Amino acid sequence: MSDPTKVEERGWWEAFKQGDQQALHELYTRYFDRLYSYGYRLCNQRDLLEDIVQEFFLKLMRTRQNLATPDSVQAYMFHGFRMLLIDKLAQQNRRLSKENAEWIPFDMGEMHDRMADKELDRERTAKLKKALDQLTDRQREAIFLRYFEELPYPEIANMLQLSQKAAYKLIGRAMAVLKDSATMLVMIFLPILLFIIQKAVG
Amino acid sequence: MEPMLEKYSTITVDDLLLDDFFIQSHSVPTPDSIAFWQQLMQQHPAQVATVSEAQSILQHLHAYNTPVAPPAGAAERGWTNLKAIAEKEHLFETTSPVQQPATIVPLFKKAWFKIAAAAVVVVGSFFAYQAVNKPALPSLVTTGYGKQQKLFLPDSSLVVLNGNSSIKFSKQWGNNETREVWIEGEAFLQVKHLAKNAVAANNGERFVVHLRNLDVEVLGTSFNVKSRKKTEEVMLQEGSVQLTANALDGTVKMEPGDVIVFDADSRKMLRKKSEPHTMNGWTTNQLHFDSTPLTEVVSMLEETYGLKITIANPTLLSRSISGDVTATNEDILLQAIEVMLDAKVARHNSEVIIK
Numbered sequence: 416m417s418d419p420t421k422v423e424e425r426g427w428w429e430a431f432k433q434g435d436q437q438a439l440h441e442l443y444t445r446y447f448d449r450l451y452s453y454g455y456r457l458c459n460q461r462d463l464l465e466d467i468v469q470e471f472f473l474k475l476m477r478t479r480q481n482l483a484t485p486d487s488v489q490a491y492m493f494h495g496f497r498m499l500l501i502d503k504l505a506q507q508n509r510r511l512s513k514e515n516a517e518w519i520p521f522d523m524g525e526m527h528d529r530m531a532d533k534e535l536d537r538e539r540t541a542k543l544k545k546a547l548d549q550l551t552d553r554q555r556e557a558i559f560l561r562y563f564e565e566l567p568y569p570e571i572a573n574m575l576q577l578s579q580k581a582a583y584k585l586i587g588r589a590m591a592v593l594k595d596s597a598t599m600l601v602m603i604f605l606p607i608l609l610f611i612i613q614k615a616v617g
Numbered sequence: 618m619e620p621m622l623e624k625y626s627t628i629t630v631d632d633l634l635l636d637d638f639f640i641q642s643h644s645v646p647t648p649d650s651i652a653f654w655q656q657l658m659q660q661h662p663a664q665v666a667t668v669s670e671a672q673s674i675l676q677h678l679h680a681y682n683t684p685v686a687p688p689a690g691a692a693e694r695g696w697t698n699l700k701a702i703a704e705k706e707h708l709f710e711t712t713s714p715v716q717q718p719a720t721i722v723p724l725f726k727k728a729w730f731k732i733a734a735a736a737v738v739v740v741g742s743f744f745a746y747q748a749v750n751k752p753a754l755p756s757l758v759t760t761g762y763g764k765q766q767k768l769f770l771p772d773s774s775l776v777v778l779n780g781n782s783s784i785k786f787s788k789q790w791g792n793n794e795t796r797e798v799w800i801e802g803e804a805f806l807q808v809k810h811l812a813k814n815a816v817a818a819n820n821g822e823r824f825v826v827h828l829r830n831l832d833v834e835v836l837g838t839s840f841n842v843k844s845r846k847k848t849e850e851v852m853l854q855e856g857s858v859q860l861t862a863n864a865l866d867g868t869v870k871m872e873p874g875d876v877i878v879f880d881a882d883s884r885k886m887l888r889k890k891s892e893p894h895t896m897n898g899w900t901t902n903q904l905h906f907d908s909t910p911l912t913e914v915v916s917m918l919e920e921t922y923g924l925k926i927t928i929a930n931p932t933l934l935s936r937s938i939s940g941d942v943t944a945t946n947e948d949i950l951l952q953a954i955e956v957m958l959d960a961k962v963a964r965h966n967s968e969v970i971i972k
Contacts, residue, residue: 422771422772435767440696465687473702476699525681525683527680539677562678562682567637
């Protein structure tokens, strides 16, 4: 059976399409903060962002009778919002292309305060940050969508205008970089550790 | 699980990091997924390092999943703006069922204009009422007198609760769990169809509505249940349901158009027939009366709207009413009764006298 959240959100979506305003409000409450948070990583102009999120929902309201019911409402929300955001940013600077959004930055942001003192290895988090900085903007965005928003590969491919295989590869290479940054540490310490163990046993 | 274990017995950290099931288990662990990874590590000790390394990377990565909060009040501000635009552009009105012209098929022709005019006024305020009554999805939803609420169950089945009613259900329904809800008052349900074959329905496909004395077992269906003071009533619109009364042996199978009334005092079930399309009329504020005894209409008004109704003229007790009324509140209904019976209806707060 499919994901209950997904099924439930499709229910709200259907009701909204049939003219139920409270159903849209339910989806609005669920997605306002999440879309804002995603948008902030693509564009950190807070005022503009607030307007764009609002405009996105206005577009949904105005076109409600022509909307399809997506398999995943979440994917539809993120994809539609991203397209609108790119449109707006491209309007600000006419040299930028709407079709190819490679120019859009994606800033992963700072570390979670709440996470800082959890059982995390500070050194490892710092290394990870460096590795994240080395990635391309699209790789960071794909990681955000895959691991934080948990969108499946086909949806991410769709959003980033890639083939599924390319999306999978993009994330694969990015994760390899993150993994290597973290294991470097182990590789430096491993010989020392072995040496100590040998000494202790011997 | 064996082929799964096989697949993961040789997986590398890189592949694990990209694996859907692994990513999902990391963010939303379930008892099943926890058991699976434990079993994998027990049976393939070589994978202990792989799994824990991948886990550690995801855990550290999640330190950067920092939500950026919008400015205080931004969401509320936005919604207020959107609502204003929606109202100005009539974005939510065109396909709404209550926007159809309000009608009444009167017994007395002169009644027509009066009631329709009253209905039109109230129809306009319907959305204003809807907007402030935003549904949440707790496991217990209760409606006040005269209020209706639409909600979706975890399997996306639709429930419309009538006034003075409540529904109880668990927030999450597992795959192989029977879907169960407990209803007091009146509700219309449209159940999502899962079972292809009624006989072979497994637990996850079963859907059971519990009233006080009746259990209604459902297989993808639209029906109305009503559990008021003395009687419990099930009306089947389409599909099929099976009834069990706590006090009685055996089950009753219902067909579309059937109405079964269970009387708590006599412990008897009574089968009637009704027009299927009129059963959920109340969900769109269309009430259908077909030689309905006034006493029945009165108890409906008392139960749904919390009125205390006295019939002061005994000759009215034997009267019944027929016709369709579009009414978004009880006053329109009272006016309809007034006109249909050619009686006087006086209301002071929740006290109503019909004479």
